[in-house]
């Protein structure tokens with residue numbers, strides 16, 4: 001029996017859902033690398049969780065910076081020699097809600113895609129060789145229900161009027177990428193799934209001083225953690241919120 005702890009890496013983990021995902025994975029006995037684009041913030045966040053007695057290590061990783069991704073992958077290879085779980089959690093929403101879909105700036109589209117889509121692809125490319133060294137590699141792409149084209153076209157859906165196009169389309173692209181990668185991985189020990197965390201009270205949903213949302217952060221991390229720890233009989237290439245399969 002393999003008694004070594006699983007090694008996980010969570011991107012964008014300095015706050016919000018990512019930070020809580022690190023905490024819950026570490027509480028489940030996983031050794032977690034808490035990745036942040038700002039090394040100081042990552043160290044501070046990791047120290048907070050170490051103070052709770054958890055096995056958490058800080059690592060610098062900006063998902064839009066090729067050198068930073070390469071350095072992080074090399075550091076994990078040297079220190080751990082493998083990766084069991086990759087949670088692509090880092091994300092931004094920068095559409096101007098006062099503008100119509102056709103009016104969002106191209107700069108907003110490009111910046112959003114750099115983080116939410118190309119960041120996910122680049123980090124996955126860098127860490128996939130290490131995930132293949134695990135006997136049960138897992139990739140969780142933190143998407144959103146706002147990536148569902150089926151629901152965006154349904155006037156009875158609660159997201160029907162929520163058109164922040166650069167963000168929404170970036171998450172649809174993450175979903176589509178998950179399907180492509182799942183096909184590549186179908187005969188391997190690595191599984192990839194895309195998830196919606198729920199509508200969670202984090203800085204992403206801040207209006208003034210208020211964090212809007214239906215869920216507190218601990219609930220918001222549950223779907224990421226569930227898919228990160230899924231067994232060998234679990235899904236590959238699915239789109240989930242908790243136990244629910246979402247329409248693409």
Ligand code: NAP
Pocket residue numbers: 011012013014015016017018036037038041061062063064088089090091092115119142143144145196197198199200201202203204205213
């Ligand atoms: P958040 O509180 O705004 O946190 C975002 C995290 O991403 C921060 O740690 C931030 O780091 C990091 N980040 C941003 N750009 C990065 C980059 N280039 N490289 C590395 N890290 C970067 O957001 P959240 O609500 O926890 O969101 C987490 C994920 O859940 C996102 O992918 C989001 O789209 C998704 N999601 C959230 C909700 C919700 O209701 N909150 C709903 C659906 C999906 P800094 O601290 O350095 O800025």
